[in-house]
Every structure is written in structure tokens, then in C-alpha cells.
Amino acid sequence: MKIYDFLIIGAGSAGCNSAAYLQKRGLKVAIADKEGVASGGSGAAGAFLSPLAGVENSYNLFINRALEYSLDFYETMFQDEIVKSGVLRVANENFDTAKLQTNSIKNRYISTKELKEISQNFAQIDGYFYENAAILNPHEVCRELIKECDFYKLHVEELRYEDGFYLFDDFMAKDVILAQGVIKPIVSTPYIKIAPIFGVKIDVKTTTKVPFNIHKSISVSTNKNDSTISIGATKERHDTSQIECLTSCDKCAFYTNSEQGQVEELLMEASELIKLEDLEVTKIYRGARATIKSYFPVIGKVIDYEESLKKYPSIKNGTKIMPELLTYFPNLYIINALGSRGFVVAPLLAKLLCEEILDSKKIPQELSSEKLFYKMARAKNQIVI
Numbered sequence: 332m333k334i335y336d337f338l339i340i341g342a343g344s345a346g347c348n349s350a351a352y353l354q355k356r357g358l359k360v361a362i363a364d365k366e367g368v369a370s371g372g373s374g375a376a377g378a379f380l381s382p383l384a385g386v387e388n389s390y391n392l393f394i395n396r397a398l399e400y401s402l403d404f405y406e407t408m409f410q411d412e413i414v415k416s417g418v419l420r421v422a423n424e425n426f427d428t429a430k431l432q433t434n435s436i437k438n439r440y441i442s443t444k445e446l447k448e449i450s451q452n453f454a455q456i457d458g459y460f461y462e463n464a465a466i467l468n469p470h471e472v473c474r475e476l477i478k479e480c481d482f483y484k485l486h487v488e489e490l491r492y493e494d495g496f497y498l499f500d501d502f503m504a505k506d507v508i509l510a511q512g513v514i515k516p517i518v519s520t521p522y523i524k525i526a527p528i529f530g531v532k533i534d535v536k537t538t539t540k541v542p543f544n545i546h547k548s549i550s551v552s553t554n555k556n557d558s559t560i561s562i563g564a565t566k567e568r569h570d571t572s573q574i575e576c577l578t579s580c581d582k583c584a585f586y587t588n589s590e591q592g593q594v595e596e597l598l599m600e601a602s603e604l605i606k607l608e609d610l611e612v613t614k615i616y617r618g619a620r621a622t623i624k625s626y627f628p629v630i631g632k633v634i635d636y637e638e639s640l641k642k643y644p645s646i647k648n649g650t651k652i653m654p655e656l657l658t659y660f661p662n663l664y665i666i667n668a669l670g671s672r673g674f675v676v677a678p679l680l681a682k683l684l685c686e687e688i689l690d691s692k693k694i695p696q697e698l699s700s701e702k703l704f705y706k707m708a709r710a711k712n713q714i715v716i
Contacts, residue, residue: 333481335361338497338504340487340517343373344469344673345666346510347476348681354479356689361504362477365486369473372512375530375618377550377563378467378674380405381418384426384434384459389697390626395436397676402463404678405472412471416553418464418544419446421456421604425548431459438462452539452606456547464544466552466561467674490517492661506662506688509633512621512669518660521636522707523629523700525668527619531593532563534614537607549600559613562597565620565671593617622670623703630684631700633663639704646708654701664688665700 337353339346342364350362364370382398383391405413419441422428431438438459446453487499496503509516513527541560545551549564594612601607623629638658639646646652666684669676686692696702 333361333502334496335359335481335502335504337361337506337508338363338487338499338502339508339510340364341510341512341514342368342473342477342482343371343510343512344369344376344473344677345373345512345669345680346508347373347473348677349508349510349666349684350480351476352681352685353689354477356685360477360480361483361502362480363483363485363487363499365484367484368477368482369470371514372530372618372620373469373473373673375532375563375616376469376620376671376673377532377552377561378469378472379418379544379546379550379552379563380413380465380467380675381420381544381546381550382436382461382463383672384420384436384438384461385430386433387435391434393627393695393697394672394675397672397679398463400679400682401675401677402465405465405467409467409472409475411556412468412475413465414553414555415463415465416543417460417462418546419458419460421458421545421547423547436461449542450540450605452608454603454605456604458545460543466544466555468555468557469674472674487517490660490663495662497662506664508684509663509665510667512667513619516665518633518663519636520633520665520700522634522703523665523667524623525621526623528565528622528671529619530563530565530617530671531597532561532616533594533597533612534559534561534616535607536609536611536613538609539605539607541605541607545604547600547604549597549604551601551604560607562601564597564600620671620673621668623668625697626670627697628666628668628670628676628680629700629703630666630680630698631664631687631694633660633665634658634700634704635660636704636708640708646705649709654699657701657704 336358339362383394443457491498552561635658643652
């Protein structure tokens with residue numbers, strides 16, 4: 332029987348970055364995913380690395396800190412899989428001109444005339460250019476991250492813990508990290524309410540030279556190292572009370588007949604930004620990205636919700652119980668809800684989580700599983716099932 336220090340369940344950006352960090356610390360790591368590496372939301376991601384504009388708040392400060400970290404990480408580790416050319420942000424209903432103008436991130440305005448001088452293929456648009464932005468090849472990055480780890484295409488349906496180890500088939504692991512995205516978690520975590528957001532991306536060949544990434548309601552990438560460009564968008568939020576993700580979007584009956592319409596819509600919206608000549612769609616990706624209501628990701632130890640409230644029922648009334656007194660599932664951790672910026676935040680989140688596990692460094696409160704636990708436990712009229 333093979334023995335590992337860590338088993339990571341989920342081979343998207345969160346799981347693969349966590350595996351890479353642990354392996355570099357000299358630990359023996361296995362990673363398992365029932366569909367394959369970057370087969371879900373991470374594979375369908377445009378893998379755009381872009382800043383978050385707007386008036387400073389705790390969320391965009393976190394995103395922009397993570398962006399600086401991830402850009403340095405990817406440029407150092409994956410020079411052949413990253414193209415750093417900046418991004419042009421075009422105003423839309425979520426980020427109007429005033430919001431794009433009012434932020435602390437260095438940028439410059441580019442008029443319609445100037446864009447036309449750069450390329451006659453630009454539509455009648457203008458926008459704000461941010462230098463620190465890039466695009467990745469998500470599948471190659473994930474595969475490279477775990478090349479020194481053992482990968483299993485395996486559906487882990489339950490956790491069996493005996494004598495300090497989690498046991499699976501013919502191997503065991505001392506610690507487990509859940510990086511499952513939208514898939515129903517193996518253990519009960521009712522305080523982490525994942526909302527799947529459906530995304531679609533296409534890779535296309537074109538003779539048009541796109542000088543930098545462009546983002547409005549969709550994103551159009553610059554020409555990547557294989558000469559293709561990516562066009563991607565977050566298209567639809569699922570209602571978690573009605574839809575439980577059991578497989579990849581490509582195999583989901585909910586989307587079986589929607590592919591052609593999604594591609595046509597992406598191409599139409601892209602044409603409103605830049606004319607892509609001699610265009611050929613080469614690949615279509617679909618996937619559901621995991622988010623929670625606060626938009627912040629969540630990392631940390633997995634709390635046993637029911638047992639913690641049985642032990643300290645006064646938590647429901649607002650009594651302050653220190654996190655270390657709660658009941659946790661043994662040697663079980665989570666990294667999830669990375670949303671549409673998975674490749675931006677994953678390297679930093681993996682570092683923070685692994686430093687908590689290995690070095691006992693405290694996770695920032697806004698990212699911690701404890702924050703979500705206390706919020707749910709103290710909610711009015713909460714019924715513990």
C-alpha cells in the first residue's frame with residue numbers, strides 16, 4: 332500500500348497549486364480527480380490574470396495582492412505558458428466609466444482614435460489600459476504544477492479515517508485537502524454554501540493580431556504562444572437549491588443543447604470589441620466555477636458543524652468561543668470558492684493554506700472557514716439538522 336503525506340481531492344487550479352506547494356516542501360503528494368486535470372471550471376476558465384478596479388475595499392485589495400503574487404509566480408515558473416500584454420477594460424453596466432476612473436490601480440485611458448491607430452480592427456470602443464495583466468494556458472499550467480506528484484483519475488466518494496490515516500483503494504494519506512469546486516463535498520460543510528457559476532470559453536484561430544487582452548462583459552485574449560486567442564465569459568449563476576453538480580458541464584444534461592447558442596453569443600460580443608478575421612473555432616470548454624455570497628474564497632481546517640454546536644450551543648446566541656476549541660474533522664482541510672478568478676488567487680491561497688498546515692501561520696480572517704462557521708451558527712432561526 333502506498334503511503335502519502337497528503338491527498339488532494341480536485342485537480343483544478345486550487346488543488347494543483349496546493350499540490351505543487353506541498354511537493355516543493357518535500358512532502359509526498361497524491362492528487363485525485365474523477366474527470367482529470369483541469370477538467371471542470373478551471374479548464375473552462377479563460378485564465379485571464381487581471382486587476383480588479385474600483386474604490387478600494389477588502390475584496391479588491393485581496394484580489395490585487397493575489398494578482399501581484401500570481402504574476403510573479405507564473406512568470407517565474409511557466410514562461411512558455413503565460414503571455415503578459417496587459418488588459419483594456421471597456422466600461423459596462425458593472426464597471427461604468429466612473430468606476431474605472433476612480434481606483435488606485437495604475438492605468439491609462441486609450442481613446443477610440445488611439446485604438447484605431449493601434450489596429451483598424453478595433454470597434455468603436457475606448458477604455459482603460461492596465462499593464463499588469465496576462466493570460467495563461469490553464470491545462471498546461473495545471474499539468475506542470477503536479478508533474479512531480481502522483482495523479483489518480485479516481486472518484487473519491489467517502490473518507491475513511493483509521494489510526495491517523497485516510498484510506499483509499501491501495502493507498503493512504505495522513506492529511507487530505509478538499510479542492511472540489513462545485514462538487515458536493517465529501518463531508519458535511521453546511522456553512523460553506525457554494526453557488527456554481529457557469530462559464531464558457533472558446534479557443535479560436537484568427538489572422539487578426541490582438542495586441543492585448545480586452546474585457547467588457549466578456550474577455551478576448553491577446554494571441555497566445557500557439558497563435559490562438561481565447562474568448563470567455565461567465566454566463567449564468569445556478570440556484571444551488573435546484574442544481575447539484577455531479578459531473579462536468581460537458582456531460583451535464585442541463586447544457587446538452589446549449590453549446591451552439593453560447594458560441595454564437597460569444598463571437599457576437601467579441602465582434603463588438605474587435606474584428607477577428609479568418610476566424611475558426613478550434614475548441615469549446617464549459618465548466619461551473621465555485622463561489623460563495625461574499626465572493627471571498629475559503630481556506631482552512633474543515634469544521635464539524637454539528638459536533639461544534641453540540642459542544643458549544645451558546646455559539647448560536649453569540650457567545651464567543653475561540654476557534655481552537657471547535658471540533659474539526661481530523662487532518663482535513665479545504666480550499667474552495669475561487670470563483671472566476673481562480674488562476675489569479677490560487678497560488679497565494681495555496682501558500683496561505685499550506686503555511687497554516689505546516690507552519691501554524693494564521694489564515695486571514697476574511698478567508699477562513701471559521702468566519703463562515705460563526706456567521707451561519709449565529710444566524711437567526713438557524714435549525715441544526
